[in-house]
Amino acid sequence: MRIGEMAKAAGISEYILRYYEKKGLIRVRRDDAGRRCYDENDIEWIKFIKRLKDTGMLLKDIKEYSRLRYEGNATMPERLKMLEKHREYVLEQQKKWAEYLSNLDDKIVFYKDSIDGLA
Amino acid sequence: MRIGEMAKAAGISEYILRYYEKKGLIRVRRDDAGRRCYDENDIEWIKFIKRLKDTGMLLKDIKEYSRLRYEGNATMPERLKMLEKHREYVLEQQKKWAEYLSNLDDKIVFYKDSIDGLA
DNA sequence: ATATTACTTAGAGTATAGTGTAAGTCAAGA
Protein backbone atom coordinates (compact mmCIF):
# COMPACT_ATOMS: atom_id res chain seq x y z
CA MET A 1 0.00 0.00 0.00
CA ARG A 2 1.44 3.40 -0.98
CA ILE A 3 0.93 6.75 0.67
CA GLY A 4 -2.18 7.79 -1.28
CA GLU A 5 -4.07 4.63 -0.39
CA MET A 6 -2.86 4.78 3.19
CA ALA A 7 -4.06 8.35 3.57
CA LYS A 8 -7.54 7.23 2.55
CA ALA A 9 -7.46 4.04 4.64
CA ALA A 10 -6.39 5.86 7.80
CA GLY A 11 -8.42 9.01 7.17
CA ILE A 12 -5.38 11.25 7.38
CA SER A 13 -3.65 13.45 4.79
CA GLU A 14 -0.50 12.46 2.94
CA TYR A 15 1.13 15.55 4.41
CA ILE A 16 0.48 14.34 7.92
CA LEU A 17 1.72 10.84 7.14
CA ARG A 18 5.02 12.32 5.95
CA TYR A 19 5.11 14.76 8.83
CA TYR A 20 4.57 12.03 11.43
CA GLU A 21 7.27 9.97 9.80
CA LYS A 22 9.69 12.89 9.80
CA LYS A 23 8.85 13.44 13.49
CA GLY A 24 9.63 9.82 14.27
CA LEU A 25 6.11 8.57 15.09
CA ILE A 26 5.94 6.12 12.21
CA ARG A 27 8.65 4.10 10.50
CA VAL A 28 8.01 3.11 6.92
CA ARG A 29 10.12 1.07 4.51
CA ARG A 30 10.54 2.00 0.84
CA ASP A 31 10.15 0.07 -2.41
CA ASP A 32 12.87 -0.09 -5.08
CA ALA A 33 11.74 3.29 -6.37
CA GLY A 34 12.08 4.87 -2.93
CA ARG A 35 8.34 5.14 -2.33
CA ARG A 36 6.74 4.47 1.03
CA CYS A 37 5.16 1.00 1.49
CA TYR A 38 2.55 0.49 4.19
CA ASP A 39 0.91 -2.75 5.34
CA GLU A 40 -2.19 -3.70 7.36
CA ASN A 41 -0.22 -3.48 10.55
CA ASP A 42 0.64 0.14 9.83
CA ILE A 43 -3.04 1.07 9.43
CA GLU A 44 -3.81 -0.07 12.97
CA TRP A 45 -0.79 1.71 14.33
CA ILE A 46 -1.59 4.97 12.55
CA LYS A 47 -5.20 4.82 13.71
CA PHE A 48 -3.99 4.31 17.25
CA ILE A 49 -1.67 7.29 16.95
CA LYS A 50 -4.66 9.29 15.80
CA ARG A 51 -6.62 8.27 18.87
CA LEU A 52 -3.75 9.15 21.19
CA LYS A 53 -3.52 12.53 19.52
CA ASP A 54 -7.27 13.10 19.75
CA THR A 55 -7.08 12.43 23.48
CA GLY A 56 -4.60 15.23 23.87
CA MET A 57 -1.33 13.31 23.94
CA LEU A 58 1.46 15.49 22.56
CA LEU A 59 3.35 14.31 19.47
CA LYS A 60 6.57 14.18 21.45
CA ASP A 61 4.95 11.77 23.91
CA ILE A 62 3.43 9.72 21.11
CA LYS A 63 6.91 9.62 19.64
CA GLU A 64 8.26 8.15 22.86
CA TYR A 65 5.42 5.61 22.94
CA SER A 66 6.20 4.78 19.33
CA ARG A 67 9.87 4.26 20.07
CA LEU A 68 8.94 1.72 22.74
CA ARG A 69 6.50 -0.03 20.45
CA TYR A 70 9.11 -0.47 17.74
CA GLU A 71 11.37 -2.03 20.34
CA GLY A 72 8.98 -4.95 20.72
CA ASN A 73 6.96 -6.80 23.34
CA ALA A 74 9.54 -6.35 26.06
CA THR A 75 8.50 -2.71 26.36
CA MET A 76 4.83 -3.49 26.98
CA PRO A 77 4.99 -2.81 30.73
CA GLU A 78 6.53 0.57 30.03
CA ARG A 79 3.90 1.38 27.43
CA LEU A 80 1.20 0.26 29.84
CA LYS A 81 2.60 2.74 32.35
CA MET A 82 2.40 5.51 29.77
CA LEU A 83 -1.19 4.63 28.98
CA GLU A 84 -2.10 4.53 32.65
CA LYS A 85 -0.55 7.93 33.17
CA HIS A 86 -2.38 9.23 30.16
CA ARG A 87 -5.60 7.75 31.55
CA GLU A 88 -5.24 10.05 34.55
CA TYR A 89 -5.04 13.00 32.19
CA VAL A 90 -8.09 11.90 30.21
CA LEU A 91 -10.03 11.37 33.44
CA GLU A 92 -9.14 14.90 34.55
CA GLN A 93 -10.26 16.28 31.21
CA GLN A 94 -13.56 14.49 31.47
CA LYS A 95 -14.11 15.96 34.92
CA LYS A 96 -13.05 19.40 33.73
CA TRP A 97 -15.53 19.44 30.88
CA ALA A 98 -18.32 18.18 33.11
CA GLU A 99 -17.58 20.98 35.56
CA TYR A 100 -17.44 23.63 32.83
CA LEU A 101 -20.72 22.37 31.44
CA SER A 102 -22.28 22.92 34.82
CA ASN A 103 -20.71 26.41 35.17
CA LEU A 104 -21.88 27.33 31.72
CA ASP A 105 -25.40 26.14 32.50
CA ASP A 106 -25.44 28.41 35.54
CA LYS A 107 -24.34 31.33 33.41
CA ILE A 108 -27.00 30.57 30.83
CA VAL A 109 -29.69 30.50 33.53
CA PHE A 110 -28.38 33.84 34.79
CA TYR A 111 -28.62 35.32 31.30
CA LYS A 112 -32.13 34.02 30.80
CA ASP A 113 -33.24 35.52 34.11
CA SER A 114 -31.59 38.84 33.26
CA ILE A 115 -33.27 38.98 29.89
CA ASP A 116 -36.64 38.20 31.51
CA GLY A 117 -35.95 41.00 33.94
CA LEU A 118 -35.43 43.42 31.07
CA ALA A 119 -38.66 42.42 29.34
CA MET B 1 -5.83 49.17 39.90
CA ARG B 2 -2.85 48.98 37.56
CA ILE B 3 -1.63 46.10 35.43
CA GLY B 4 0.64 44.48 38.03
CA GLU B 5 -2.11 44.26 40.62
CA MET B 6 -4.60 43.10 38.04
CA ALA B 7 -2.32 40.33 36.88
CA LYS B 8 -2.23 39.01 40.44
CA ALA B 9 -5.96 39.51 41.07
CA ALA B 10 -6.98 37.71 37.92
CA GLY B 11 -4.23 35.10 38.02
CA ILE B 12 -2.96 35.98 34.58
CA SER B 13 0.34 37.44 33.36
CA GLU B 14 0.82 41.09 32.43
CA TYR B 15 1.85 39.91 28.99
CA ILE B 16 -1.46 38.19 28.48
CA LEU B 17 -3.41 41.20 29.76
CA ARG B 18 -1.70 43.40 27.15
CA TYR B 19 -2.04 40.70 24.51
CA TYR B 20 -5.79 40.30 25.12
CA GLU B 21 -6.22 44.05 25.00
CA LYS B 22 -4.37 44.28 21.70
CA LYS B 23 -6.54 41.44 20.39
CA GLY B 24 -9.67 43.38 21.36
CA LEU B 25 -10.91 41.13 24.18
CA ILE B 26 -10.56 43.75 26.88
CA ARG B 27 -10.89 47.53 26.77
CA VAL B 28 -8.96 49.48 29.35
CA ARG B 29 -8.78 53.21 29.97
CA ARG B 30 -5.53 55.02 30.87
CA ASP B 31 -4.54 57.42 33.63
CA ASP B 32 -2.89 60.79 32.94
CA ALA B 33 0.45 59.03 32.63
CA GLY B 34 -0.91 56.66 29.98
CA ARG B 35 -0.97 53.63 32.29
CA ARG B 36 -3.75 51.04 32.25
CA CYS B 37 -6.44 51.44 34.96
CA TYR B 38 -8.59 48.45 35.89
CA ASP B 39 -11.59 48.27 38.24
CA GLU B 40 -13.52 45.54 40.05
CA ASN B 41 -15.76 45.11 37.06
CA ASP B 42 -12.76 44.29 34.90
CA ILE B 43 -11.65 41.50 37.24
CA GLU B 44 -14.93 39.66 36.79
CA TRP B 45 -14.81 40.17 33.08
CA ILE B 46 -11.24 38.94 32.77
CA LYS B 47 -12.00 35.91 34.90
CA PHE B 48 -14.94 35.13 32.68
CA ILE B 49 -12.75 35.43 29.58
CA LYS B 50 -10.39 32.99 31.23
CA ARG B 51 -13.20 30.51 31.75
CA LEU B 52 -14.39 30.84 28.17
CA LYS B 53 -10.86 30.22 26.99
CA ASP B 54 -10.44 27.21 29.28
CA THR B 55 -13.57 25.70 27.80
CA GLY B 56 -12.05 25.85 24.35
CA MET B 57 -13.60 29.03 22.97
CA LEU B 58 -11.23 30.60 20.47
CA LEU B 59 -9.92 34.11 21.14
CA LYS B 60 -11.61 35.39 17.98
CA ASP B 61 -14.98 34.15 19.29
CA ILE B 62 -14.30 35.58 22.74
CA LYS B 63 -13.51 38.82 20.95
CA GLU B 64 -16.91 38.77 19.29
CA TYR B 65 -18.60 38.01 22.63
CA SER B 66 -16.61 40.85 24.14
CA ARG B 67 -17.71 43.26 21.44
CA LEU B 68 -21.34 42.45 22.22
CA ARG B 69 -20.78 42.82 25.94
CA TYR B 70 -19.28 46.28 25.53
CA GLU B 71 -22.36 47.25 23.54
CA GLY B 72 -24.54 46.82 26.62
CA ASN B 73 -27.60 44.94 27.84
CA ALA B 74 -29.38 45.09 24.50
CA THR B 75 -27.00 42.40 23.20
CA MET B 76 -27.80 39.93 25.96
CA PRO B 77 -30.02 37.72 23.79
CA GLU B 78 -27.25 37.49 21.23
CA ARG B 79 -24.70 36.66 23.89
CA LEU B 80 -27.04 34.04 25.31
CA LYS B 81 -27.19 32.48 21.85
CA MET B 82 -23.40 32.35 21.72
CA LEU B 83 -23.25 30.70 25.12
CA GLU B 84 -25.89 28.17 24.15
CA LYS B 85 -23.98 27.31 20.99
CA HIS B 86 -20.82 27.01 23.02
CA ARG B 87 -22.68 24.74 25.46
CA GLU B 88 -23.25 22.29 22.62
CA TYR B 89 -19.52 22.26 22.00
CA VAL B 90 -18.71 21.71 25.67
CA LEU B 91 -21.28 18.91 25.86
CA GLU B 92 -19.66 17.22 22.86
CA GLN B 93 -16.25 17.53 24.47
CA GLN B 94 -17.51 15.96 27.65
CA LYS B 95 -18.94 13.03 25.69
CA LYS B 96 -15.76 12.73 23.66
CA TRP B 97 -13.57 12.48 26.75
CA ALA B 98 -15.90 9.97 28.38
CA GLU B 99 -15.72 7.84 25.24
CA TYR B 100 -11.94 8.07 25.02
CA LEU B 101 -11.63 7.13 28.67
CA SER B 102 -13.60 4.00 27.93
CA ASN B 103 -11.49 3.21 24.82
CA LEU B 104 -8.32 3.76 26.76
CA ASP B 105 -9.51 1.47 29.54
CA ASP B 106 -10.13 -1.26 26.97
CA LYS B 107 -6.63 -0.81 25.63
CA ILE B 108 -5.17 -0.94 29.11
CA VAL B 109 -7.01 -4.18 29.83
CA PHE B 110 -5.66 -5.55 26.55
CA TYR B 111 -2.13 -4.62 27.54
CA LYS B 112 -2.46 -6.17 30.97
CA ASP B 113 -3.73 -9.41 29.43
CA SER B 114 -0.90 -9.41 26.91
CA ILE B 115 1.68 -8.90 29.60
CA ASP B 116 0.14 -11.72 31.66
CA GLY B 117 0.32 -13.88 28.53
CA LEU B 118 4.03 -13.16 28.25
CA ALA B 119 4.70 -14.03 31.85
C1' DA C 1 7.17 9.04 -27.22
C1' DT C 2 4.54 11.85 -24.46
C1' DA C 3 1.41 13.12 -20.94
C1' DT C 4 -0.40 12.31 -16.59
C1' DT C 5 -0.35 10.92 -12.02
C1' DA C 6 1.68 9.55 -7.85
C1' DC C 7 5.26 9.88 -5.63
C1' DT C 8 10.07 11.94 -3.51
C1' DT C 9 12.70 15.67 -0.72
C1' DA C 10 13.67 19.98 1.74
C1' DG C 11 12.02 23.77 3.37
C1' DA C 12 8.74 27.73 3.65
C1' DG C 13 4.29 29.38 5.32
C1' DT C 14 0.06 29.31 8.39
C1' DA C 15 -2.75 29.32 12.63
C1' DT C 16 -3.19 29.75 17.48
C1' DA C 17 -1.71 31.42 21.62
C1' DG C 18 1.44 33.08 24.07
C1' DT C 19 6.26 34.89 25.95
C1' DG C 20 9.86 37.87 26.18
C1' DT C 21 12.96 41.91 24.96
C1' DA C 22 14.44 46.61 23.90
C1' DA C 23 14.06 51.20 24.52
C1' DG C 24 11.97 54.56 26.69
C1' DT C 25 8.53 57.11 30.27
C1' DC C 26 6.87 58.32 34.77
C1' DA C 27 6.41 58.74 39.80
C1' DA C 28 7.86 58.09 44.43
C1' DG C 29 11.42 57.36 48.02
C1' DA C 30 16.42 58.10 49.86
Next chain:
DNA sequence: TCTTGACTTACACTATACTCTAAGTAATAT
Protein backbone atom coordinates in the same frame (compact mmCIF):
# COMPACT_ATOMS: atom_id res chain seq x y z
C1' DT D 1 18.82 64.76 42.18
C1' DC D 2 19.27 60.06 41.54
C1' DT D 3 17.71 55.55 41.51
C1' DT D 4 14.37 52.03 41.50
C1' DG D 5 10.43 49.83 39.97
C1' DA D 6 6.34 49.72 37.47
C1' DC D 7 4.82 50.92 33.59
C1' DT D 8 4.56 52.07 28.12
C1' DT D 9 5.12 50.60 23.02
C1' DA D 10 6.48 47.82 19.09
C1' DC D 11 8.20 43.92 17.66
C1' DA D 12 10.65 39.53 17.63
C1' DC D 13 10.64 34.85 19.19
C1' DT D 14 8.68 30.25 20.77
C1' DA D 15 5.80 26.06 20.74
C1' DT D 16 2.60 22.99 18.59
C1' DA D 17 0.78 21.01 14.74
C1' DC D 18 0.09 21.21 10.56
C1' DT D 19 -0.19 22.61 5.31
C1' DC D 20 1.65 23.55 1.23
C1' DT D 21 5.11 24.52 -2.55
C1' DA D 22 9.03 23.74 -5.53
C1' DA D 23 11.72 20.90 -8.01
C1' DG D 24 12.46 16.60 -9.38
C1' DT D 25 11.74 11.18 -10.18
C1' DA D 26 9.22 7.05 -11.45
C1' DA D 27 5.52 4.33 -13.28
C1' DT D 28 1.67 4.02 -16.21
C1' DA D 29 -1.77 5.10 -19.84
C1' DT D 30 -2.45 6.61 -24.60
